[in-house]
Amino acid sequence: xxxxxxxxxxxxxxxxxxxxxxxxxxxxxxxxxxxxxxxxxxxxxxxxxxxxxxxxxxxxxxxxxxxxxxxxxxxxxxxxxxxxxxxxxxxxxxxxxxxxxxxxxxxxxxxxxxxxxxxxxxxxxxxxxxxxxxxxxxxxxxxxxxxxxxxxxxxxxxxxxxxxxxxxxxxxxxxxxxxxxxxxxxxxxxxxxxxxxxxxxxxxxxxxxxxxxxxxxxxxxxxxxxxxxxxxxxxxxxxxxxxxxxxxxxxxxxxxxxxxxxxxxxxxxxxxxxxxxxxxxxxxxxxxxxxxxxxxxxxxxxxxxxxxxxxxxxxxxxxx
Amino acid sequence: xxxxxxxxxxxxxxxxxxxxxxxxxxxxxxxxxxxxxxxxxxxxxxxxxxxxxxxxxxxxxxxxxxxxxxxxxxxxxxxxxxxxxxxxxxxxxxxxxxxxxxxxxxxxxxxxxxxxxxxxxxxxxxxxxxxxxxxxxxxxxxxxxxxxxxxxxxxxxxxxxxxxxxxxxxxxxxxxxxxxxxxxxxxxxxxxxxxxxxxxxxxxxxxxxxxxxxxxxxxxxxxxxxxxxxxxxxxxxxxxxxxxxxxxxxxxxxxxxxxxxxxxxxxxxxxxxxxxxxxxxxxxxxxxxxxxxxxxxxxxxxxxxxxxxxxxxxxxxxxxxxxx
Numbered sequence: 283x284x285x286x287x288x289x290x291x292x293x294x295x296x297x298x299x300x301x302x303x304x305x306x307x308x309x310x311x312x313x314x315x316x317x318x319x320x321x322x323x324x325x326x327x328x329x330x331x332x333x334x335x336x337x338x339x340x341x342x343x344x345x346x347x348x349x350x351x352x353x354x355x356x357x358x359x360x361x362x363x364x365x366x367x368x369x370x371x372x373x374x375x376x377x378x379x380x381x382x383x384x385x386x387x388x389x390x391x392x393x394x395x396x397x398x399x400x401x402x403x404x405x406x407x408x409x410x411x412x413x414x415x416x417x418x419x420x421x422x423x424x425x426x427x428x429x430x431x432x433x434x435x436x437x438x439x440x441x442x443x444x445x446x447x448x449x450x451x452x453x454x455x456x457x458x459x460x461x462x463x464x465x466x467x468x469x470x471x472x473x474x475x476x477x478x479x480x481x482x483x484x485x486x487x488x489x490x491x492x493x494x495x496x497x498x499x500x501x502x503x504x505x506x507x508x509x510x511x512x513x514x515x516x517x518x519x520x521x522x523x524x525x526x527x528x529x530x531x532x533x534x535x536x537x538x539x540x541x542x543x544x545x546x547x548x549x550x551x552x553x554x555x556x557x558x559x560x561x562x563x564x565x566x567x568x569x570x571x572x573x574x575x576x577x578x579x580x581x582x583x584x585x586x587x588x589x590x591x592x593x594x595x596x597x598x599x600x601x602x
Numbered sequence: 603x604x605x606x607x608x609x610x611x612x613x614x615x616x617x618x619x620x621x622x623x624x625x626x627x628x629x630x631x632x633x634x635x636x637x638x639x640x641x642x643x644x645x646x647x648x649x650x651x652x653x654x655x656x657x658x659x660x661x662x663x664x665x666x667x668x669x670x671x672x673x674x675x676x677x678x679x680x681x682x683x684x685x686x687x688x689x690x691x692x693x694x695x696x697x698x699x700x701x702x703x704x705x706x707x708x709x710x711x712x713x714x715x716x717x718x719x720x721x722x723x724x725x726x727x728x729x730x731x732x733x734x735x736x737x738x739x740x741x742x743x744x745x746x747x748x749x750x751x752x753x754x755x756x757x758x759x760x761x762x763x764x765x766x767x768x769x770x771x772x773x774x775x776x777x778x779x780x781x782x783x784x785x786x787x788x789x790x791x792x793x794x795x796x797x798x799x800x801x802x803x804x805x806x807x808x809x810x811x812x813x814x815x816x817x818x819x820x821x822x823x824x825x826x827x828x829x830x831x832x833x834x835x836x837x838x839x840x841x842x843x844x845x846x847x848x849x850x851x852x853x854x855x856x857x858x859x860x861x862x863x864x865x866x867x868x869x870x871x872x873x874x875x876x877x878x879x880x881x882x883x884x885x886x887x888x889x890x891x892x893x894x895x896x897x898x899x900x901x902x903x904x905x906x907x908x909x910x911x912x913x914x915x916x917x918x919x920x921x922x923x924x925x926x
Binding site (some may be wrong): 285286287291292295296299303337383385387388389391392393394397464599600601 | 625648649652655658674675676677678680681683684685686687688690691692693694695704705707708709710749752
């Protein structure tokens with residue numbers, strides 16, 4: 283049975299409406315200030331550190347993003363905490379908010395499909411995040427120019443731009459998760475709490491737990507321990523499990539993109555390092571190749587979460 | 603499909619797991635008719651409405667809205683049908699006009715037509731002064747009126763109103779019912795649901811009484827009154843004149859005469875005997891002060907009918923009262 287008309291009819295209208303809602307909301311304003319202030323603090327720390335320590339570095343500009351100075355974490359780690367928070371903040375009441383305001387059935391009685399509402403909300407959320415992140419990125423580049431006084435090279439700009447794109451994808455994963463829970467839970471507070479709880483678990487607890495679980499699945503071989511080496515099977519298992527978390531994937535991609543000397547994101551054998559000039563930077567294309575699987579993983583995760591939310595939304599009753 | 607029929611449901615059924623919310627109901631709504639779905643909460647009225655709009659799946663049965671199947675052609679149905687949900691909600695931070703603009707954009711009206719339609723619709727429901735006010739400041743009655751404005755703006759051929767008067771004060775109810783009558787005069791068919799029988803009795807051409815997911819009774823209020831209350835018409839007369847009661851008792855069709863006060867007489871008849879009664883009073887040189895026929899009350903019909911059902915016990919024959 284084919285439905286009449288396009289599933290995308292009305293998407294544009296929903297996107298524009300949601301976008302204007304987001305950009306004028308108090309919530310967004312608070313989140314933006316939070317991100318900007320935190321980013322400035324991290325940037326300041328990084329600049330101080332760079333001025334003190336670095337003498338010569340071909341990728342000085344990229345150090346802005348990754349250098350930290352105690353007690354502040356680096357810009358990148360700030361971003362990896364705050365972007366999920368922003369995405370969840372934008373998405374946790376997307377669908378259940380309509381339901382609780384009693385606008386859902388009225389909107390769905392207009393000649394559009396439910397698809398349009400969900401697509402529109404996701405696209406609008408992602409656009410909002412993208413706008414904020416691009417503004418933040420430009421701010422960092424501009425301040426970097428002013429504070430360090432050395433113009434970035436083309437490759438540095440390219441690498442940091444890719445970092446921006448990956449950050450938007452990362453935000454998309456969390457937005458899709460928040461949207462999913464906003465469909466599942468009728469109460470916005472429950473949805474927010476569950477999403478934040480899951481974020482805490484995935485980001486902070488899972489990486490620790492992954493090691494323990496890996497040891498259960500693939501026990502440590504005492505022969506390796508005797509040699510003072512990690513057991514390859516266990517290490518691989520641990521990494522595989524840890525990569526279920528989008529935060530891990532994001533961290534790996536960021537390392538590969540912003541640190542050109544990164545040659546591998548997993549454990550490698552010594553034999554694989556033969557002939558490698560350690561510490562020598564890789565060309566951009568090689569770094570992208572290293573980061574590619576993780577990036578695809580994040581995109582796939584976002585799509586998967588969105589599809590689950592989509593299916594549940596399609597089957598949901600509109601009424602109380 | 604019949605030319606004059608806008609909604610036609612045949613054996614419409616909705617089940618949730620084992621529970622049956624709507625059980626094989628059939629009804630038709632004619633063009634320009636106000637049709638009431640009446641019954642207690644949880645009787646299946648809202649579910650029926652959602653099925654008509656294609657907002658929930660139909661378990662079995664057939665339904666046609668303006669010749670379209672809501673399950674297969676939901677967009678065609680939703681383009682032509684306006685819906686006012688039970689306790690309608692709007693975006694509180696937006697103005698009344700902006701709320702309608704969003705809907706108008708979703709429907710796909712062009713900018714110029716959009717503004718004209720919105721202004722006209724707000725005018726018709728008396729909200730033109732509040733067009734640029736935030737909906738957050740609106741009372742419940744104003745929200746309901748804004749919901750009706752949305753239907754007017756849409757230019758719908760059918761207006762489906764779910765509990766339009768619930769929670770409104772008498773004044774707001776009267777205003778709302780006046781707007782609903784306005785729909786009829788513009789040729790818009792209205793399907794409305796309510797559990798408040800008295801309030802909607804005055805606007806409905808025909809009603810269907812719901813009980814436990816079934817239509818127990820259907821027809822005009824007068825028809826139902828005759829069918830359930832059994833006793834035709836009640837005519838009240840106030841006039842002076844000697845031996846009036848005896849004279850009135852002779853009118854063909856009058857089955858009983860009752861004195862209910864000084865100069866006040868109540869006639870029980872099997873038809874509307876007002877004109878004959880007036881003739882009799884005048885013929886006796888009496889002075890006629892009041893002459894009126896009591897409309898059967900839906901409340902009475904409803905109560906009587908379900909009391910009767912309860913008396914019959916659980917072995918009630920289902921189809922017996924399934925009108926047409």
